[in-house]
Amino acid sequence: MMDMKIKQRSDYTFKYNKKLGRHGWLRLTPAYSVKLVEEIIDNLPEDYFILDPFSGTATTGLVAAEHGISAHCFDINPFLIWLGNSKCINYSYSEIKELKISIDKVIIKCQELVDEDNWLPNIHNIQRWWCEQTLKIIGALRQALVNQFGEPRENHVSSLAWISFCRLIIETSSAAFNHVSMSFHNEVIPFEIEQIESLYLEILEAIIQSAGENISGNSSVHFVDSREPTSIGDFQYSHVVTSPPYPNRISYIRELRPYMYWTKFLDTAREAGELDWKAIGGTWGIATSRLQDWESNGIELPESLKAVVFDILQTKEKNSLLMGNYVWKYFHDMHLHLQNLRPRLKKGAVLSYIVGNSSFYGVQVHTEQLLEDSLRSLGFTNIGSKIVRKRNSKKELFEYCVYATWQETRKYEPAYFNSRAAKQIQLELF
Numbered sequence: 353m354m355d356m357k358i359k360q361r362s363d364y365t366f367k368y369n370k371k372l373g374r375h376g377w378l379r380l381t382p383a384y385s386v387k388l389v390e391e392i393i394d395n396l397p398e399d400y401f402i403l404d405p406f407s408g409t410a411t412t413g414l415v416a417a418e419h420g421i422s423a424h425c426f427d428i429n430p431f432l433i434w435l436g437n438s439k440c441i442n443y444s445y446s447e448i449k450e451l452k453i454s455i456d457k458v459i460i461k462c463q464e465l466v467d468e469d470n471w472l473p474n475i476h477n478i479q480r481w482w483c484e485q486t487l488k489i490i491g492a493l494r495q496a497l498v499n500q501f502g503e504p505r506e507n508h509v510s511s512l513a514w515i516s517f518c519r520l521i522i523e524t525s526s527a528a529f530n531h532v533s534m535s536f537h538n539e540v541i542p543f544e545i546e547q548i549e550s551l552y553l554e555i556l557e558a559i560i561q562s563a564g565e566n567i568s569g570n571s572s573v574h575f576v577d578s579r580e581p582t583s584i585g586d587f588q589y590s591h592v593v594t595s596p597p598y599p600n601r602i603s604y605i606r607e608l609r610p611y612m613y614w615t616k617f618l619d620t621a622r623e624a625g626e627l628d629w630k631a632i633g634g635t636w637g638i639a640t641s642r643l644q645d646w647e648s649n650g651i652e653l654p655e656s657l658k659a660v661v662f663d664i665l666q667t668k669e670k671n672s673l674l675m676g677n678y679v680w681k682y683f684h685d686m687h688l689h690l691q692n693l694r695p696r697l698k699k700g701a702v703l704s705y706i707v708g709n710s711s712f713y714g715v716q717v718h719t720e721q722l723l724e725d726s727l728r729s730l731g732f733t734n735i736g737s738k739i740v741r742k743r744n745s746k747k748e749l750f751e752y753c754v755y756a757t758w759q760e761t762r763k764y765e766p767a768y769f770n771s772r773a774a775k776q777i778q779l780e781l782f
């Protein structure tokens with residue numbers, strides 16, 4: 353009965369964003385849906401101040417700004433910070449006009465550079481992504497962009513040219529993004545220079561068009577590790593709207609690598625592992641080997657977490673110790689985040705966290721319940737969760753919205769995600 357009722361709701365995933373102006377500039381599968389954020393922030397007055405401590409592609413920041421609400425967003429990934437800020441700023445008519453003139457020069461320069469030995473990124477097995485002929489052309493285009501604008505930089509109209517370049521490299525690659533993670537097509541397609549130029553100009557034109565539409569709110573993305581007590585000033589937020597990483601061993605770095613290497617935000621595989629080690633739930637490269645020896649710094653965590661980790665260890669599978677440590681560290685980091693979030697919250701602040709549950713060797717990890725337990729032990733009030741959607745892969749995998757208030761004694765339950773089917777499932781599960 354359970355599965356018949358709760359739908360997968362692709363409108364509640366990144367797929368919904370593809371054709372929505374700036375939201376569709378660059379896809380990232382862990383991005384959440386604009387619609388979901390809109391439902392959460394529906395009817396908020398413009399003087400509300402939102403925080404998204406796990407910004408990703410800045411969906412929250414951009415939706416807020418589009419609704420005239422201000423937001424701060426945090427992330428630890430420098431590429432995503434650059435991308436997020438580029439999505440949230442306004443571009444003037446004269447800036448865009450100048451950009452178009454510069455791009456004409458870039459295209460001419462690309463043709464001149466195509467037979468030269470241009471810089472190519474240090475991507476492992478790069479021929480799996482692009483054939484030699486395509487690589488030569490996108491290498492020349494990249495060099496022409498660097499000659500014209502320099503490497504990607506914050507708050508500059510040339511970001512539009514670079515974001516278009518990122519789209520181009522993915523659209524000319526053999527990577528397939530039609531499911532949650534990423535895979536490769538069997539063949540790499542060779543492109544001619546004319547095809548690449550016209551594809552690039554087509555992408556740029558679409559991006560420029562949406563960049564020309566002004567947004568009224570102020571949103572910005574900052575380099576902040578959300579587990580740390582340090583922030584960007586004495587700001588206090590009335591709402592936290594976010595989707596943190598899930599405990600499912602999916603590393604953002606895997607999908608972001610091509611963009612990050614081509615734009616020089618990443619240079620080596622080691623750097624990728626280092627970055628993922630800082631990410632909550634990260635497991636790329638060195639992040640996994642470090643996990644073997646990781647020990648908590650002694651913060652008090654809910655008993656329910658100990659029970660789940662114990663069950664994983666009891667499965668006695670080859671990697672049960674590693675997976676137990678993975679789950680432990682994930683919830684440890686999320687607890688630390690929620691603990692250090694408290695001073696940044698206004699009295700009565702409302703938290704909405706979109707999270708997914710997972711399973712390790714048949715042991716169910718109820719992310720929503722474990723986070724609720726952390727919130728309770730940290731003194732939050734009005735704690736609860738609602739089912740948002742069913743995830744596709746396994747029957748028992750769902751996405752939830754975990755909510756809570758800070759220093760609010762009055763009773764509160766959010767109005768969003770109130771479908772009858774979701775309520776029914778919630779009752780059946782617990």
Ligand SMILES: C[S@@+](CC[C@H](N)C(=O)[O-])C[C@H]1O[C@@H](n2cnc3c(N)ncnc32)[C@H](O)[C@@H]1O
Pocket residue numbers: 380382383384385405406407408409410411412426427428429432576577578579594595596597598604630631632
């Ligand atoms: C699920 S994604 C967020 C997706 C986002 N809602 C969107 O629509 O694009 C989670 C983000 O959290 C970031 N992150 C992971 N650990 C972090 C930390 N310790 N501090 C700040 N951000 C972190 C990751 O880099 C990633 O961009």
